[in-house]
Amino acid sequence: MVNWKVRFRNSTFWTALIPLLILTIQNMARVFGFEIDLGEKSSEIMAAVTPLLSALVLMGIVVDPTTEGVGDSARALTYTEPKPTTPSLPETPKGDGDA
Numbered sequence: 001m002v003n004w005k006v007r008f009r010n011s012t013f014w015t016a017l018i019p020l021l022i023l024t025i026q027n028m029a030r031v032f033g034f035e036i037d038l039g040e041k042s043s044e045i046m047a048a049v050t051p052l053l054s055a056l057v058l059m060g061i062v063v064d065p066t067t068e069g070v071g072d073s074a075r076a077l078t079y080t081e082p083k084p085t086t087p088s089l090p091e092t093p094k095g096d097g098d099a
Contacts, residue, residue, distance in 0.1 A: 003077045010082045019053035026050075 007013045026046075029035070035042075076083075 003072050006079045019056040
């Protein structure tokens with residue numbers, strides 16, 4: 001199971017999803033005979049942009065690298081927002097007369 005609420009709040013998810021949508025639209029347009037015309041340099045621009053968009057998609061949309069398979073861990077399913085990348089350190093107890 002995947003906690004989609006948390007995924008939607010994560011910028012990495014969007015960094016991968018938006019290029020995926022662009023590539024999908026581009027490829028579906030070709031299937032139906034439409035070409036995206038960006039002028040004289042259209043093919044060169046597309047040749048440069050497509051691998052970049054593909055790399056962003058490869059960053060991952062669904063896969064949580066901290067768990068096996070494609071689902072989230074039981075702990076991740078309880079999150080209401082993405083966990084910070086730098087967790088705060090626990091407070092150290094104050095000693096009796098420590099200098």
